[in-house]
Amino acid sequence: MFQYEKKLQYPVNIKNPNPKYAQIIISQFGGPDGELAASLRYLSQRFSMPYPELKGLLTDIGTEELAHLEMIGAIVYQLTRNLTIDEIKKSGFDTYFVDHTTGVYPVAASGAPFTAAYLQSKGDVITDLHEDLAAEQKARTTYDNILRLVDDPDVREPIKFLREREIVHYQRFGEGLRLATDKMNEKNFYAFNPSFDVQCNKNCFRRDNMKK
C-alpha cells in the first residue's frame, strides 16, 4: 500500500510566476520521459521481477518517482498563479489555458496528452532493466534541456535536484542489472527469462547438470 507524507521531497518556492516555463516543465509531469511514465513503468514492472533486490529497487524507485511527480506539479502550479489574460496570451500559454485553465494536467510540452504508450512492462528482467536505464538517461536529458531554457534560480534548484536523482537511479538500475546477470546462467542471459522460464537461475542449472 501507499501512504502520503504531507511534504515535498525537496522544497519548491517560486516567487515569480512564468507561464512559458510552466508549459516547458509540464513535460516532466505527463510527457514521454516524465515522472508519471517513470512511476507507472517501475510500479508495473516490479510484479514480474524475479529477485528480491529487484522487487525492492523497482518498488522504491517507482515510489520516489511519485514524489517527483508531486514536485513537478508544485512547480507548474506555482509558475501559473495570479496570471493576467495578457500574460497568458503573450507567453503562448493560451493553447494550454483554453483546455485546462491553470489546472495541472498530464501532458507533454508539445500538447500531446499522457499515454501508457510511453512505457513498457515486458515481463523480462533483462528487457525491463534496459528500458529503465534508458528511461533514466532520457529524463536526465530532458532536465538538462529544461536547465538550458530556464534562468530563474527558484525553478532551477528543484530541477537540478531531480536531474541528480536520475543519475543515482541509473546507477542503482545498473547494479540491479549486474546482480540479475550474476544470478542467471552466464551463457544464457538472453535465452531464458527467470520470471517465466523456471530453470534459468545459475543454481537451478547446476543442479540439473549434476542430476544428468
Next chain:
Amino acid sequence: MTDRETLLKKLSALQFAAWELHLYLDTHPDDCDALELQKKYNCKSKELAELFESKYGTLNHMSGSGEMWLKNPWPWDIKECAI
C-alpha cells in the same frame, strides 16, 4: 526562512540521507556500515519529525486527523499564502 521552513528543511535532509541509503541497500544488502548509518539517520529523522509535528501539525494520517491534518500548509502552497 521561517522556523517552520528551517525545521522542515532539516527533516527533509535527514529523511533524504536515510532514503538514499535505503536505495543503495537494495543492491548492497550486506553492507553493514551503510545499514548502521541508515539506522542513525532514521532515528534522527523520527525524533525531528516528532518535534516538527508537535509544533506545526501532522505530516501523515498516523499522527493526526481533521483540523490537525487540514490546517497546516499543503506542500505546493506558496509561502505568502502559508498560515
